[in-house]
Amino acid sequence: MFEKSTWIRLPRNVIVGHGVRSSVVEVVDDLHLQGRPLFVTSPTPKRVAADPIAADFEATGIEPAIVSVDTASFDAVEEVIETAEAADASYLVGIGGGKAIDIAKMASDHLEMGFLSVPTAASHDGIVSNRGSVPDGDTRHSVAAEPPLAVVADTGILAEAPWELTTAGCADIISNYTAVMDWRLAKRLKDVEYSEYAAALAEMTAEILVDNADLIRPGLEESAWVVTKALMSSGVAMSIADSSRPASGAEHLFSHQLDRLAPDAALHGHQVGVGSIMTAYLHGGDHGFWTNIRDALSSIDAPTTADELGIDDETVIEALTTCHEIRDRYTILGDGMNERAARDVAKRTGVIS
Ligand SMILES: NC(=O)C1=CN([C@@H]2O[C@H](COP(=O)(O)OP(=O)(O)OC[C@H]3O[C@@H](n4cnc5c(N)ncnc54)[C@H](O)[C@@H]3O)[C@@H](O)[C@H]2O)C=CC1
Ligand SMILES: O=C(CO)COP(=O)(O)O
Numbered sequence: 001m002f003e004k005s006t007w008i009r010l011p012r013n014v015i016v017g018h019g020v021r022s023s024v025v026e027v028v029d030d031l032h033l034q035g036r037p038l039f040v041t042s043p044t045p046k047r048v049a050a051d052p053i054a055a056d057f058e059a060t061g062i063e064p065a066i067v068s069v070d071t072a073s074f075d076a077v078e079e080v081i082e083t084a085e086a087a088d089a090s091y092l093v094g095i096g097g098g099k100a101i102d103i104a105k106m107a108s109d110h111l112e113m114g115f116l117s118v119p120t121a122a123s124h125d126g127i128v129s130n131r132g133s134v135p136d137g138d139t140r141h142s143v144a145a146e147p148p149l150a151v152v153a154d155t156g157i158l159a160e161a162p163w164e165l166t167t168a169g170c171a172d173i174i175s176n177y178t179a180v181m182d183w184r185l186a187k188r189l190k191d192v193e194y195s196e197y198a199a200a201l202a203e204m205t206a207e208i209l210v211d212n213a214d215l216i217r218p219g220l221e222e223s224a225w226v227v228t229k230a231l232m233s234s235g236v237a238m239s240i241a242d243s244s245r246p247a248s249g250a251e252h253l254f255s256h257q258l259d260r261l262a263p264d265a266a267l268h269g270h271q272v273g274v275g276s277i278m279t280a281y282l283h284g285g286d287h288g289f290w291t292n293i294r295d296a297l298s299s300i301d302a303p304t305t306a307d308e309l310g311i312d313d314e315t316v317i318e319a320l321t322t323c324h325e326i327r328d329r330y331t332i333l334g335d336g337m338n339e340r341a342a343r344d345v346a347k348r349t350g351v352i353s
């Protein structure tokens, strides 16, 4: 008897393009959302997006509540939940980088309220996904959360964000190559749940981004367009899989461990990019495709070495040898690398000197 079933949760409206920031009010109307919104943001995104969007709401007689969060933590999620209850908010709007959006996602999951995702940086592929990532004890990876009802991505705002945020988004996408290799390996060795559609979409997204690398240049609004579409597509792959597997393998374990060992040293996307160079090497050896990953990253100005990440060599080795422990996710790292092997891969790929 056939007993499989699947439930794919995706946004109903996705609006991307120049000046679409001013469509948020209309999108809320289209979704039939009533009452007062709570904006979840952080200092710069508040200035560049949340305040002008609040003015649009005020012009219609609705005064949004606003909470500004600085770090991705359960305390911040709690603060948002309390603010939403105190303000009698009926839905949330996450406005900012990955952390603000993740906090909004997790709080809305808890509050059983809808939320909208309004990215101000094309820096990560959680813009659309139904995953939220907040450190919890010894873990640091995404968990199931509320998917956005709608995404409003204004390419004008995204193009004006610091360039490194965009290159981080590109690197988060390029890392899909190794994430999917890890997923296939885990399917073969451990028979984990696997979706060919989600894997193909994640890989194709990386491929299209790399093929369009020439269009990705600082200050070009078209770059924001190309990168944002890729981030959306990668997020959809995660939603199809109902897992971050299509976009997160050992390179993400490495990055999550760096977050714990060297907090705030580098952007998420940049860390996973460097991780991906090394895990590509582990998958393919000397003649593998790791040089393609490295070259794709450097073609869009993303870091390819520990030095460029601002992280010292020994921290890289520590992260490589311990990161398999932070999550029950089988990858090319297997049951862990020893120090000699870790030093060897990091040196051969030029990540450390
Ligand atoms: N839930 C998911 O599926 C995923 C979650 N993530 C999570 O997202 C986070 C990484 O996101 P990021 O955006 O890299 O970090 P972030 O949210 O910390 O943003 C980096 C900095 O850029 C600032 N910023 C944002 N927009 C700006 C603008 N327009 N102008 C100037 N500054 C601006 C932010 O305020 C922040 O200070 C990590 O916590 C990661 O785990 C990443 C991928 C997927
Ligand atoms: O960053 C992500 C995908 O790019 C989310 O993955 P994690 O589940 O490893 O946090």
Ligand SMILES: [Zn+2]
Residues within 6 Å of the ligand: 124, 125, 172, 247, 248, 252, 268, 269, 272
């Ligand atoms: Zn990521």
